[in-house]
Amino acid sequence: MRFLRVLLFTVLSFYYVVGGVIPALAQDASIVRATRVDGTVSKNGAPLKEGDIIQRDEKIVTKENSAAVLTWSNGSIVEIYPETSLILNGVIYEGDRKLEQSLITLEKGRLFVKAQVPEHIFTQFEVRVGNVPIMSQGAEFALKIDETGKKFTIWSLIGRIVVYFGIDRIKVEEGQQVALEVGGSPQVPVSIPDKTKEALMKASKRLGGSLLIEEEAISIGGPLKVKIGGVKNRRGDAPYTVNFKAIISGGSGKIKSIQWNFGDGESTDGKEVQHTFTQGVYIVVVSVEDENGQKATSQISISVEEACAC
Structure with a gap:
């Protein structure tokens, strides 16, 4: 009986993923x-x-x-x-x-x-x-x-x-x-x-909340979390200047550091930063740490082309 239950679970899981109930996991089109x-x-x-x-x-x-x-x-x-x-x-x-x-x-x-x-x-x-x-x-x-x-x-x-x-x-x-x-x-x-x-x-x-309009997180306590805001368009024409903002919640103390790595060899500190990219695809990472040693990171992709239609 246990074998049949495991087999049924496996078949249903395959159906849900391949059949499109969870298409994002397979990176299919929406x-x-x-x-x-x-x-x-x-x-x-x-x-x-x-x-x-x-x-x-x-x-x-x-x-x-x-x-x-x-x-x-x-x-x-x-x-x-x-x-x-x-x-x-x-x-x-x-x-x-x-x-x-x-x-x-x-x-x-x-x-x-x-x-x-x-x-x-x-x-x-x-x-x-x-x-x-x-x-x-x-x-x-x-x-x-x-x-x-x-x-x-x-x-x-x-x-x-x-x-x-x-x-x-x-x-x-x-x-x-x-x-x-x-x-x-x-x-x-x-x-x-x-x-x-x-x-x-x-x-x-x-129509509901927008992923483009971020709100300041005000929660205190719990795990330290960070997400990247301020980015209106993640694809643009070179040279492409982008504004970034660290939106922080949780943590058990004051924020000790906010560090940005732009994926092109450049980095900086600060809650709100700006960076100009040349042609290429970049992974931008923000890392934060509070005074009690809790750490959190978040990342976002930026694509820069010579003649972008966006």
């Missing part, structure tokens, strides 16, 4: 599920239900007064607003680059993208409007196409958005918006109005 469906929403013409998996090239359509939320295994979220049509063209994981790319075509309507940034991978979203690619990595942004299907507006709440507009490359920085027209002239991004930004922040908060 599974995308509908985690909220309100009103009349369809997937390839059939009713979409909560819990449904969205497969490659499937179309999601929301009717009037209807909406849906799609959630990726890595924590990324896309909220689909009423009267919107989009196609999930695919989710691709490149193991050598530790990069997961999600490809979406927005045919009409509006969406809000909340791309999370797990420490072990980079997450990149490419949303196409017509033949215009809109790319981001670890960003939170909204995108809306007007009734003509040609004019669209992008709002960047967190992180940078890059629009490949013909021969032009338009960078929409955090806190900026830009209105464009397919086949039209490139426009210069401007600051998001306060009321619009407030509405975007409410949408972000409604």
Whole structure:
């Protein structure tokens, strides 16, 4: 009997991992599920239900007064607003680059993208409007196409958005918006109005906590812990300057030291630091120690390329 129980446990464990219940352990591409469906929403013409998996090239359509939320295994979220049509063209994981790319075509309507940034991978979203690619990595942004299907507006709440507009490359920085027209002239991004930004922040908060917005840890006692904050985008163009922040909790005494190793032979001390990287992939490590000898470390990957689309 004991042998049968062990055999059953082994078979079930294999099924859970290989079958996709725990895809992150196998470093597969994320599974995308509908985690909220309100009103009349369809997937390839059939009713979409909560819990449904969205497969490659499937179309999601929301009717009037209807909406849906799609959630990726890595924590990324896309909220689909009423009267919107989009196609999930695919989710691709490149193991050598530790990069997961999600490809979406927005045919009409509006969406809000909340791309999370797990420490072990980079997450990149490419949303196409017509033949215009809109790319981001670890960003939170909204995108809306007007009734003509040609004019669209992008709002960047967190992180940078890059629009490949013909021969032009338009960078929409955090806190900026830009209105464009397919086949039209490139426009210069401007600051998001306060009321619009407030509405975007409410949408972000409604969808849950962000891995990009860290809060100061205030817990005292227990094991000393540290995580790296302050990084808005872990992939950029060389030379790439990144701000880092040590977020510390627990411990039994005052912090004695905070040391950073940037993976390129350079190091420094301090709670908040800045470093400029040349082309390459780097593992940044922060090590902390309190006055009673407790120690903790955390690390994060930074990738720098000559012509990065993020």
